[in-house]
Amino acid sequence: MKRKVKVRVPATSANLGPGFDSIGLALQIYNELTLSVAAGLQPTVEVVGEGAASLPRDGSHLSLRAADSLFKAAGLKPPTWNLHQSNRIPPGSGLGSSAAAIVGGLYAANTFLPDPFSRERLLELAIELEGHPDNVAPALYGGMVISCRGCGRWHTFHDAPFPGLRLLLALPELTLSTSEARRVLPEQVPRSDAVFNTGRAAALTAALLTGNEEPLSWATEDRLHQPYRCPLIPGAEAALAAARRAGASGAAISGAGPSIIAFWFERGEADLRAGNVAAALEDAFTGAGIRCRVISTTVDNNGVTLLI
Numbered sequence: 001m002k003r004k005v006k007v008r009v010p011a012t013s014a015n016l017g018p019g020f021d022s023i024g025l026a027l028q029i030y031n032e033l034t035l036s037v038a039a040g041l042q043p044t045v046e047v048v049g050e051g052a053a054s055l056p057r058d059g060s061h062l063s064l065r066a067a068d069s070l071f072k073a074a075g076l077k078p079p080t081w082n083l084h085q086s087n088r089i090p091p092g093s094g095l096g097s098s099a100a101a102i103v104g105g106l107y108a109a110n111t112f113l114p115d116p117f118s119r120e121r122l123l124e125l126a127i128e129l130e131g132h133p134d135n136v137a138p139a140l141y142g143g144m145v146i147s148c149r150g151c152g153r154w155h156t157f158h159d160a161p162f163p164g165l166r167l168l169l170a171l172p173e174l175t176l177s178t179s180e181a182r183r184v185l186p187e188q189v190p191r192s193d194a195v196f197n198t199g200r201a202a203a204l205t206a207a208l209l210t211g212n213e214e215p216l217s218w219a220t221e222d223r224l225h226q227p228y229r230c231p232l233i234p235g236a237e238a239a240l241a242a243a244r245r246a247g248a249s250g251a252a253i254s255g256a257g258p259s260i261i262a263f264w265f266e267r268g269e270a271d272l273r274a275g276n277v278a279a280a281l282e283d284a285f286t287g288a289g290i291r292c293r294v295i296s297t298t299v300d301n302n303g304v305t306l307l308i
């Protein structure tokens with residue numbers, strides 16, 4: 001059996017406005033996981049970088065739970081693991097840190113199996129652990145991914161967005177758990193809100209694939225989750241509006257929040273938008289008494305990758 005493996009797994013931004021629990025994008029912000037089989041009976045976990053102060057250092061670490069679940073799904077007894085994690089994805093920020101932990105753990109552990117699972121099977125296992133597909137699917141495949149459940153299984157459509165998609169992320173200094181951000185959502189919505197979202201989710205997908213910038217402003221509007229979540233994130237509503245005014249074509253809560261994602265297509269000319277949008281995002285959160293940091297990134301089109 002192989003003794004050591006290192007994988008790189010991207011951050012993700014889910015929903016992008018109207019694609020609640022369905023659409024996600026992989027980002028060029030990465031965690032690296034090194035997994036090896038330990039000689040002793042107790043797993044060891046080292047974490048450096050984002051989340052180093054808070055993430056568990058024992059077998060309850062999400063990557064090790066994912067690795068164990070993969071072995072069990074293969075009908076094998078999991079070995080004892082050594083995990084080293086070097087993190088750039090801030091936990092609890094709406095950038096898919098738990099999806100990265102799950103996908104990284106599954107993908108790394110899969111290389112130890114005598115008969116490894118396909119990516120499709122890894123996706124099924126990842127969704128079981130995460131509970132929804134829109135972060136784990138882009139972490140696995142890269143690019144933009146649409147996930148749907150039908151005929152008793154998960155289906156994905158994945159492709160690279162049109163080149164030049166520029167992304168800014170505003171990370172307010174707030175904690176908001178996904179479970180809390182899901183608890184505020186209504187079980188049922190009016191038909192008019194459902195119709196509002198279906199057209200926009202389709203238009204958003206088409207715009208991202210074709211590079212048609214015009215629809216992005218209205219196609220990132222949403223009535224299924226953002227109106228209920230904005231009150232939990234002081235400054236979010238102002239930040240969404242300010243980012244658009246400053247030149248972002250689309251702006252949305254990233255995943256369950258609290259981060260905000262703003263994006264547009266760069267056209268080769270000197271683009272002043274990045275500076276203007278970053279300043280607008282910072283000012284909006286500062287105006288609500290919340291400090292925030294802004295990260296500039298673009299799309300990852302590879303998904304989880306084997307480094308060693």
Ligand code: HSE
Nearest residue numbers: 014020021134255256
């Ligand atoms: N679609 C999920 C939600 C993403 O919005 O709750 C969580 O990261």
